[in-house]
Amino acid sequence: MLLSSVCLSVVTIYCIFTSANAYKSFTPCTGDEDCIGLQDAKCKGNVCICNGSRFCKEEVKTPTVTKIGERCNTTEECLPLQSECGPNNVCTCHEGYVEEPSGRKCLQVSEGMGSSCIEDVQCYTKTAHTVCRDNKCDCHEHMHHHNGTCYNNVALSQACTTELECSLTHAAFCLRGKCSCLDSHAPNRNATKCLPVALGHGASCEDDVQCTVTLGGASECHQGTCTCKEMYQLKASIGKCVRDMLLGDTCAEVSDCHEPFEGNTTRLECILGVCKCQPSYVEVDGFCINSSGKEASSIILCVVLSVLFIFL
Structure with a gap:
């Protein structure tokens, strides 16, 4: 009986003593995460204290460092996982890890584009100009x-500054400091893409520029085909669209002379540097007309009627 009383007294004294010291850990804090090194501890009044039946013993006075970059003496003092006390006596993350913005965690550096991540710093530490988007490393x-x-x-x-900056546009490269199309291509009118240059008259197209590179400025893309504009013709010797040399215009060769009407390509010829009607045609009111047949009669009749109308 006496022994039981003594034991009870000892236990009571121990409990009173420990409970009196149960709320003193001497570890400053601003949040519960600062009390990681203490069992079941919570941050109350900027000091880590115990929670439940656990006790923060007063003699536990080991300093703790809760943030990367703060001063330390030993690695044991650095609370963030994957951290150590570096040669400059500050807590640093292990190689291959980087501190998160709050400085309370060390996160693994991502391997590169498409790697998993939580924070941007995991991405741009290894790969410049990257962010963490949808938990994957991606470019800005x-x-x-x-x-x-x-x-x-x-x-x-x-x-x-480099050809790869232009690579989103097909057939583009960096030329003299500007993104340009390859010689085999030309920019469309909105300069949004490079189109293949048309091979010549009659080639398929979707923009005038595909034609003008080959056929000259007098060409156009008409209904999906490269052709010469009105009052212009293709001069085969140079592969360009040139202005029609009409009756009386100066010329250098037979192919220069051309009347801008379907079927009239052979009515003119170049004689002594001037476009004139071929022998089987006569000039009537600025046009070469077949010297025999209904065509000439019709044209002459129209001219006569026009003259009569003026004087009547």
Whole structure:
């Protein structure tokens, strides 16, 4: 009986003593995460204290470092996982890890484009100009990646420093500091894409520029086909669209002379540098008319009637 009383007294004294010291850990804090090193501890009054039946013993006075970059003496003092006390006596993350913005965690550096992530810092630590988007490392907006490197999206005619900045536009490259189309292509009228240059008259097209590169400025894309504009014809010897040399115009060769009407391509010829009617045609009111048949009679009748109308 006496022994039981003594034991009870000892236990009571121990409990009183420990409970009196149960709320003193000497570990400052601003949140519960600062009390990671203490069992079941919570941050109350800017000090880590115990929770439930656990006790924070007063003699536990080991300093704790809760943020990367703060001073330390030993690695044991650095609370963030994957951290250590570095040579400069500050807590640093292990190799291959990087501190999150709050400095309370060390996160694994992502392997590159498309790797999983939580924070941007995991991405741009290894790959420049990257962010964490939808938990995957990706390039900043208005940028694209090629072989794991991010490049600016540069449109045609805009300034560039490398060919890969122009690569979003098919058949484009960086020429003298600007994104340009390859010689085999030409920019469309809105300069949004490079189109293949048409091979010649009659080639398929979708924009005038495809024709003008080959046939000259007097050509156009008409109903999906490269052709010469009205009052112009294809001069085969040079492969360009040239102005029609009409009756009386100066010329250098037979093919220069041309009347702009279907079927009239053979009525003129170049004689002594001037476009004149061929022998089987006569000039009537500025046109070469068949010297025999209804065509000449019709034209002459129209001319006579026009003259009579003027004087009546």
